[in-house]
Structures are given as structure tokens and as C-alpha cells.
Amino acid sequence: MEQAQMRTWAEIDLNALAHNYRALRSNLEPGCRFVGVVKANAYGHGAIPVAKKLEELGAEYLAVACLDEAVELREAGIHAPILILGGTPGQFAAELLRYDITQTVFDLSTAKEYSAAAQKADKLLKVHIKADTGMGRLGFFGKDRMEEIKASCALPGLDCEGLFTHFADADGSEEYTMGQFTDFLDLRAALAKEGVTFKINHCAASAAMLHYPCTHLDMVRPGIALYGHYPDEGSVGLDGPGLIPVMTLKTRVAAVRTLPAGSCISYGRTHVLGRESRLAVLPVGYADGLHRGLSNRMEVAFPSGRAPVVGWVCMDLCMADVTDLPEVQAGDVAEVFGKILPVEEKSDALDTISYECLTSVSRRVPRVYGNGEG
Ligand SMILES: *Cc1c(COP(=O)(O)O)cnc(C)c1O
Helix, strand or coil: CCHHCEEEEEEHHHHHHHHHHHHHHCCCCCCCCCEEECHHHHHHCCCHHHHHHHHHHHHCCEEEEEEEHHHHHCCCCCCCCEEEECCCHHHHHHCCCHHCCCCECCHHHHHHHHHHHHHHHHHCCCEEEEEECCCCCCEEECCHHHHHHHHHHCCCCCEEEEECCCCCCCCCCCCHHHHHHHHHHHHHHHHCCCCCCCCEEEEEEEEHHHHCHHHCCCCCCCCCCHHCCCCCCCCCCCCCCCCCCCEEEEEEEEEEEEEEECCCCCCCCECCCCCCEEEEECCCCHCCCHHHHHCCCCCCEEEEEEEEEECCCCCCCCCCCCCCCCCCCCCCCCEECCCCCHHHHHHHHCCHEEEEHHCCCCCCCCCEEEECCC
């Protein structure tokens, strides 16, 4: 699509992605592997171009949430190993084998189904064993976990390449995180004592990677940091070079209208003009991923300055008050978030996290790939 035709688009700066990759990589010991987490369409940035770039940069592994996401990458010609972090029902084991995908295993009965399918296909299915050390989500846990993991690893047809866990509060409590980490190391040691060892032991996503280098082990799994966002305030700058946001959401002014004092703006008349005002109508709304909760509590940025969004955000449109930016006219481009307006301003206002704002940018919004120019 021609840029001129686009009402709202997301610019994806692949040079920023490369910068973030290198910044994060520079903190790793030699030999530590790097999984680029590209689940959820690469946090909204577009899974295929991002995965291709990460592969080119030298990421040893890619991670996704589910089988469909993995198959999408394989069909796009991605050859790097791909780890599915979530579950895949046993009946789809043949797909995992056909596409050479690494599957997370977190229960013995599914492991048995994988084993049977792998034997039938006369292949080895690569798996990573997941332990729950305090996240309360997926993973072997409880008093039987040793026996269940040992039994899983003993199944024919499975190549148990990895052992991993996930931290619940790596951006919060050091004590809790170190408790989880110790539990993981204890489990690894206990399994090793029984002869069960793994080539790749891993536990650090972005927050642990930045806060606790001791948790890097054989591989790290950053997602949000790759896209240029710190998982928490306390981790800002811990990478060294500084991360650069990869996505910039932009919109093109559809119309500029001068309305008299007393005019009501948008549904519900939550904003009434106190003076004669110039309103820029922006073709971006909640169906594009601009959360309606940002109504009356966000700004957009023009080259000449910031303008507040007034009234409810509609499905396809919203209005910015540009009375104090007299040069703004129809056809001008405004940044919704990105390099000028950090997405964290939006996520903070919504009492959520950057992850949610990024992954909310909808399918209707074209992704435009570039190298940071313009
Ligand atoms: C999403 C996810 C990651 C990446 O997390 P970030 O906080 O984005 O770095 C790593 N590991 C697992 C298991 C995940 O689900």
C-alpha cells in the first residue's frame, strides 16, 4: 500500500531492533544462546520480518506461543530452531515433527502422546521440559515433578534438549525471584544426579536478563526488550547502550475543523470546547488498537508539538485539539506513540503495560518496515 493511502500505520524500525539485539547480546557471556521471542505477531511488530531479521542477526532460537505461530514462520522460510512456549495437544505431534519445531513439555500424559507419534513417524521430537517454580502457570510442579520429568525424559522418540522455568516477579521481588532460581537450580542438580541432563537450561526473560545476569545460564528469552521497551522502570538503562523503541504508530490528519466555543466533541459529549478551537480529526480509533480508555488522557505529537486528544476515542477516529499548533493541517502526520511519545505514557494511563499497547495494534494497521530513516 502506498504510504499516501494509509490512514494509520505502524513504522517498524529494523535498525532499532538490530541495535536492541546487539545491546542485549553484549551483556551475555560467550556461548549463551539468545531466543528472540516473537509470539503474538512479534508483540505486534510482524512475526515474519522480525524473525527474519533476528535470524540474520544471529539469534540461535526463536520462541512463539503456539503451533500456528510456529508454522507461519516455517512456511515463510525461517530455518532457525523454534520453541513453542505453550501447549500443543498430542494429536498435533505430527505437525511438530513435520515442521521441525521444538515443543515445551509440562505433563507426562502429553509427553507420552508425543512419544508415540514420534515413534510412529520414526523421528525424534525435540522438547524442552518446563518446571513451575512459582509462576503458577505451566510446568511440572509438586512432589512428583522429579519422577514425572524423569519419566518424560526416558520416553523413546523424545530429544529432551532443554529444561526451563519462568519468573513471576523478576521486575519486582529479588527474594522471590532468587527463590525461584534456587528451586530451578536444585531441580537441575537433582535431575543431573539421576543422570538426566539438558543441553540448554534457561529461565530469564527480559526482566531477569536485565536485573540478574546470574540467571542467564545457557540461554536467555527476551521479548519486550528486543522491541525497545524496558519491562519496568528499575531496568531502564541496565542494558548499557539504551534500548530504542522499534514501533512508531502514526496517523494522517483527515480534516482540521474550527468549531465555536461550547461545541461538544465526540460520543457522550465528555469534552465541551471552552474557546473557539481547531480540531484535527485523526483516522485512528479503538479498532486500530488505540484503547478507548485513553479518551481525554493522551496526546499525539506533530512536528510542531503535542496536542491532547479530546472526547471519547471512537472506533475509527479520534479528535486532537490543535488550537495551539496553528500550522497543523489536513494530510499532516502525527505520532500516536513511538520515539517521541513513549508507549509507556499510554500504558501507564491505562494502568497496564507496554506489552498490551503494542500487541493491541490491530490487523487493520499496516506495518511499514524501514531502517529508521524518516
Ligand atoms: C513471553 C515470554 C517471554 C518473554 O518475556 P518478556 O518479558 O517480553 O521478555 C519469555 N519466556 C516466556 C515463557 C514467555 O511466555
